[in-house]
Amino acid sequence: MAEETRVALASAKTRLRRRLRFLSTRARELKMIGKALVSTKHPILVHIIPMRQCNLACTYCNEFDDFSKPVPLEEMEKRLDILADMGTSIITISGGEPLMHPDLDEVIRRIRRRGMIAGLITNGFYLNRDRIERLNEAGLEHLQISIDNVTPDEVSKKSLKTLDGRLAMLSQYAVFQVNINSVLGSGVKDPDDALKIAHRAVELGFTSTVGIIHDNNGQLKPLGPHEQEIFEEVMALGKRSFSRFNEFQHNVARGKEHNWRCRSGSRYLYICEDGLVHWCSQQRGYPGIPLPQYTPEMRQREYSTKKFCAPRCTVSCVQQVGMLDNWRDPQNLNPMPMTPPATPQAELVQIGQVRGDS
Numbered sequence: 001m002a003e004e005t006r007v008a009l010a011s012a013k014t015r016l017r018r019r020l021r022f023l024s025t026r027a028r029e030l031k032m033i034g035k036a037l038v039s040t041k042h043p044i045l046v047h048i049i050p051m052r053q054c055n056l057a058c059t060y061c062n063e064f065d066d067f068s069k070p071v072p073l074e075e076m077e078k079r080l081d082i083l084a085d086m087g088t089s090i091i092t093i094s095g096g097e098p099l100m101h102p103d104l105d106e107v108i109r110r111i112r113r114r115g116m117i118a119g120l121i122t123n124g125f126y127l128n129r130d131r132i133e134r135l136n137e138a139g140l141e142h143l144q145i146s147i148d149n150v151t152p153d154e155v156s157k158k159s160l161k162t163l164d165g166r167l168a169m170l171s172q173y174a175v176f177q178v179n180i181n182s183v184l185g186s187g188v189k190d191p192d193d194a195l196k197i198a199h200r201a202v203e204l205g206f207t208s209t210v211g212i213i214h215d216n217n218g219q220l221k222p223l224g225p226h227e228q229e230i231f232e233e234v235m236a237l238g239k240r241s242f243s244r245f246n247e248f249q250h251n252v253a254r255g256k257e258h259n260w261r262c263r264s265g266s267r268y269l270y271i272c273e274d275g276l277v278h279w280c281s282q283q284r285g286y287p288g289i290p291l292p293q294y295t296p297e298m299r300q301r302e303y304s305t306k307k308f309c310a311p312r313c314t315v316s317c318v319q320q321v322g323m324l325d326n327w328r329d330p331q332n333l334n335p336m337p338m339t340p341p342a343t344p345q346a347e348l349v350q351i352g353q354v355r356g357d358s
């Protein structure tokens, strides 16, 4: 039923374009894995923020404001060129709400023109047929929407009810891959919502993943028995996603500490709207170096730096990147201040509860 529904909705031309883009992206992903296994000198995945402002105000979120301006296109292009020159494989555009950026299509084009894989995390509220077609034309390869509940509540408006029409449009017109992320954990009123969301995602032909809400320090908190069952069921449904290989997520669900090597600051970078490099969205403030001054030596140092927050970390994308290097190069350095000339040293800020990107 799943694929048939999607096939019935999409035209033959869209289906063909979707298939071709999927094959081309999958080939480039395999190349990305090969390159990552051969060399540890380049970033594999970078999250970049072109827009901190968001049209929504989910009460758990501390990754948005309601006033900041878009980063100018020229500045975004400079940052993307630096990342391409570093050898970065994948750029995921995040926010705030990146669809509010007036030049988002040009940002995506620049990523593709520089040979990197282009992904986007959005709340989906600005999607319509025209916007989807423009993302197709720009060369987008992955899009993720997080849906928090079946019906909107005081915590979040990102609901199946409010977004379902836009999901159907994606199913009909998008030639890029779509992943729907649902959530489990404290603050989620009805854990069964995650399952309903995942089933709808699969019915529309998308992949589905599930994120787990962490505590106020971005660290793990075990799920209850019923939530764990739902978690395993959603993970089984998301069988086309790479995340199924990730034992880390299962440990997070059980509240177990995980033994891995976080390579943030090196193989994974988080570039905020001010162009500073951070470990990740949960550990903003360190290293806090402007991207143009972030040297290969600094990246190499972070590669070998043990992250105190790793055993109880819930950031699944950084863990997936870590899988490519977990088998080699133990980490034996501690974080140290890395202050570029004439720039005040940024303080390490451990930020609070975040339910997942957008």
Ligand code: SF4
Pocket (backbone or CB within 6 Å): 218, 262, 263, 264, 279, 280, 281, 282, 283, 307, 309, 310, 311, 313, 314, 315, 318, 319
């Ligand atoms: S261990 Fe997790 S929270 Fe800590 S820096 Fe790495 S990704 Fe961020």
Ligand code: SF4
Pocket (backbone or CB within 6 Å): 054, 055, 056, 057, 058, 061, 062, 063, 064, 095, 096, 097, 123, 356, 357, 358
């Ligand atoms: S979770 Fe996403 S949609 Fe909600 S306020 Fe934060 S950035 Fe906006």
